[in-house]
Amino acid sequence: MSAIRIWKRPPFIKRAWLRWSLTIGGSLFLLVAIGTMDVNWQRVAAGVPRAERFISSFFPPDFASKSSDIWEGIFESLWMTVVSTVIGILLSIPIGLGAARNLAPRPIYLFFRGVLAVSRTFPEIIIALFAVKLFGFGPFAGIIALSIGSIGFYGKLLAEDIEDMDPVQAEAVKSTGSSWLQWLNYSVQPQVTPRMIGLAMYRFDINFRESAVLGIVGAGGIGATLLTTFDRYEFSSSASILLIIIGIVMAVEYSSGYIRKWVQ
Amino acid sequence: MFAACLPTRIITNHCFFASLTMLSLDKLTKQYKTGDLALNDIYLEIPDGQVMALIGPSGAGKSTLIRCVNRLVEPTSGSICLNETELSSLSQGELRRARRRMGMIFQEYALVERLSVMENVLSGRLGYVSFWRSYFRNFPQTDVDEAYRLLARVGLDHMADKRADELSGGQRQRVGICRALIQNPELLLVDEPTASLDPKTSRQIMRLICELCKERKLSAIINIHDVFLAQMFAERIVGLQLGEIVYDGPPDGLTPDVLTTIYGEEDWESTIEKVKEEDFEEKRKDSTSLASGK
Amino acid sequence: MPNEQQAKIKIWQRRDRGHQLTIWACQFIGVAIFVYCWQLVSDNTIWMFVTDAPHQANDMFERMLPPKWEYMDVLWRPIWDTVIIATLGTLMAVVFAFPIAFLAARNTTPSTAFVRPFALFIIVSSRSINSLLWALMLVTILGPGVFAGVLAIGFRSIGFCAKLLYEAIEEIDETQVEAVTATGAKGSQVLNYGIVPQILPAFAGISVFRWDINIRESAILGLVGAGGIGLQLSSSIDTVSWTQVSLILLVILVTVILSEWVSAKIRHSII
Structure with missing residues (x-):
């Protein structure tokens, strides 16, 4: 048997027609997408010196000239974050319990899942747009938006975590004749707490980052200050604000790592 | 037709066999939503103080039977009667009170892993204390004393403040036993207590459970797939196959023929021989190590 | 004690x-x-506004109904732009995130002292800045339009993808890498045969997941002029055309649900 056996790596998608139509469709989409993007290259070219100026303003950033505005904005962002994270998490605990399939009866489960789905669909900034219309300009609107966002995020993850818990441990506590609240306290809570504390830190982090943009629609926080600096081309102040945001996010991330290790 | 099946018994909220029977199951049937008939018309009585082993292949309905007794699984029909109380018709609150009277020991220990050993043991008292007392871990001193006494009895009192996931398999199962016993139960429901343990620890745990049942005059249903452990420790053996009882009698009545009806074809003679030898070896080692220890 | x-x-x-x-x-x-x-x-x-809010909300809701369906003709183009921004932005992010992840992972980085901190810094700064802020910057520099949106989504997503990817790289099974190394393979071959096959599913999953998020994000970039449906949303709100607003919200809802469904399907078929 001297026939040469040729070996080729089998293709990732086995059905040839699907493979080809995906490849052709994908490239067509890309071509059309890039084609319809209509970039104004002259305008882009004009931006290059501005980009240079922007980047060079980071070295060194100017913390001094608008420091009172900057610190006030950052501080406002921080307390908005604290309040909205706390409120969001407190509200999402009952909602999350209701949205866990192994805890709640079917109608309640569907209702709370619906609540979570709706609060997760719209980005915080769109909710903030409406909150501003309803509650007037200022941090309160931002807090409402961030709290709703937190409920969608935290409630969903809490519900999923409860659904993933070890059912045998829960069954064991139930078999001792515990009441429903005792059962939550002794079997559900110990199982979900460590992860949920980590996620609370993570949500704090997200809320802070979001609160930095809510100012764009007038919902409080550092965003308004940042918008002004961009509008006036005061790039050195924008750079300092961005660096402060990065610094705080990093600080939260590191400390959340420690806290997570501590609660394990 | 209903009456014709039960000429001698009247099923009411109070059971007929009161004084001698700890638990009686009558026409107990469980059909899962998938259509699987896990238990089919089970009739079973357990006298006061009897340790009974429930054997059968996996999927025979052993686990379902035990869970139907304390209604972790809702039976489809039939009656469950624990010492004069009809369990199948209880309301939620009454059911909780009834569950206090039945201690349960689980296959994979089922300790709440992130709680300490002591919290796990005390969780057996949850049915007796109010929510806020349990929330602040403020149990009555008598409960704490009893917990320490039980932990000392199983040789774990020095481990009380360890977290449950730091313990070995055998130690965890001992904690599970303490949790069941601190309920001050009348009946123990034991679900595959040795399934995740090595052979020697399995025997120790079985011995411990049986000793404790004798000390406290408890009845017990022990689900176990290991026939030879069942024979070694139980007073009575019930064989379950496809949701029906196919054997009910003393341990030495388990002939190869009976085992074949329960488990299907296997060369039981040689297996029995082999295990008996192993067990003999094990016992000799145990006794010598005990002797040298003293 | x-x-x-x-x-x-x-x-x-x-x-x-x-x-x-x-x-x-x-x-x-x-x-x-x-x-x-x-x-x-x-x-x-101002608590007076807050106590008045339920009344306001009711009022707003009433004025939103029914959605102005004929406005849909105007919306097709912004919807297309939104999808383009998300897709091209994700593509760009993925292309950059791949090498950065290898530089950031402890077990593949060429130098833990110099390259790794640099890669980590890129990841952190990309992640810390919201895509709307990226868009704000890029619109100031490059002028408004879809291009700024694509870059904004791309810059924001680099950090996200690279972070998840380098964590996946750090969790790979080292014995498989050892086995390939033991055959005498070069560094690049080890990468190709020992590491890449292990992280490819994670990589694909991360990309699709991020694309799903990016659809949501690109729907709002229009607020600062970086293209997409957000532009119509903010102008409709500014001109108090509530029936248009409700239509746009509906469109966003449908787009998000569709993209979630698509990404779930793709992730399911990969794993």
Whole structure:
């Protein structure tokens, strides 16, 4: 048997027609997408010196000239974050319990899942747009938006975590004749707490980052200050604000790592 | 037709066999939503103080039977009667009170892993204390004393403040036993207590459970797939196959023929021989190590 | 000691005293911070507006119905732009994130002292800045339009993808890498045969997941002029055309649900 056996790596998608139509469709989409993007290259070219100026303003950033505005904005962002994270998490605990399939009866489960789905669909900034219309300009609107966002995020993850818990441990506590609240306290809570504390830190982090943009629609926080600096081309102040945001996010991330290790 | 099946018994909220029977199951049937008939018309009585082993292949309905007794699984029909109380018709609150009277020991220990050993043991008292007392871990001193006494009895009192996931398999199962016993139960429901343990620890745990049942005059249903452990420790053996009882009698009545009806074809003679030898070896080692220890 | 011997009575407490005090102190500080922050909120809020809000909301809701369906003709183009921004932005992010992840992963980085901190810094700064802020910057520099949106989504997603990817790289099975190395393969071949096959599913999953998020994000970039449906949303709100607003919200809802469905399907077929 001297026939040469040729070996080729089998293709990732086995059905040839699907493979080809995906490849052709994908490239067509890309071509059309890039084609319809209509970039104004002259305008882009004009931006290059501005980009240079922007980047060079980071070295060194100017913390001094608008420091009172900057610190006030950052501080406002921080307390908005604290309040909205706390409120969001407190509200999402009952909602999350209701949205866990192994805890709640079917109608309640569907209702709370619906609540979570709706609060997760719209980005915080769109909710903030409406909150501003309803509650007037200022941090309160931002807090409402961030709290709703937190409920969608935290409630969903809490519900999923409860659904993933070890059912045998829960069954064991139930078999001792515990009441429903005792059962939550002794079997559900110990199982979900460590992860949920980590996620609370993570949500704090997200809320802070979001609160930095809510100012764009007038919902409080550092965003308004940042918008002004961009509008006036005061790039050195924008750079300092961005660096402060990065610094705080990093600080939260590191400390959340420690806290997570501590609660394990 | 209903009456014709039960000429001698009247099923009411109070059971007929009161004084001698700890638990009686009558026409107990469980059909899962998938259509699987896990238990089919089970009739079973357990006298006061009897340790009974429930054997059968996996999927025979052993686990379902035990869970139907304390209604972790809702039976489809039939009656469950624990010492004069009809369990199948209880309301939620009454059911909780009834569950206090039945201690349960689980296959994979089922300790709440992130709680300490002591919290796990005390969780057996949850049915007796109010929510806020349990929330602040403020149990009555008598409960704490009893917990320490039980932990000392199983040789774990020095481990009380360890977290449950730091313990070995055998130690965890001992904690599970303490949790069941601190309920001050009348009946123990034991679900595959040795399934995740090595052979020697399995025997120790079985011995411990049986000793404790004798000390406290408890009845017990022990689900176990290991026939030879069942024979070694139980007073009575019930064989379950496809949701029906196919054997009910003393341990030495388990002939190869009976085992074949329960488990299907296997060369039981040689297996029995082999295990008996192993067990003999094990016992000799145990006794010598005990002797040298003293 | 949690259990003290007191005249033969063994007292059991869940935690020893020091630990319990620490926990109480932490709780007290936490509550104090919250109360202080709430004080600030209440100082900065005109409560009259808040109490009036339910009435306002009802009013707004009534004016939103029914959605102005014929406005849909105007919306097709912005929807297309939104999808383009998300897709091209994700593509760009993925292309850059791949090498950065290898430089950032502890087990593949060429140098832990110099290259890794640099890669990590890129990841952190990309992640810390919201895509709307990226868009704000890029619109200032490059002018408004879809291009700024694509770059904004791309810059924001680089950090996200690279972070998840380098964590996946750090979790690979080292014995498989060893086995390939043992055949005498070069570094690049080890990468190709030992590491890439292990992280490819994670990589694909991350990309699709991020694309799904990016659809949501690109729907709002229009607020700062970076293309997409957000532009129509903000202008409709500014001109108080509530029936257009409700249509746009509906469109966003449908797009998000569709993209979630698509990404779930793709992830399912990969794994």
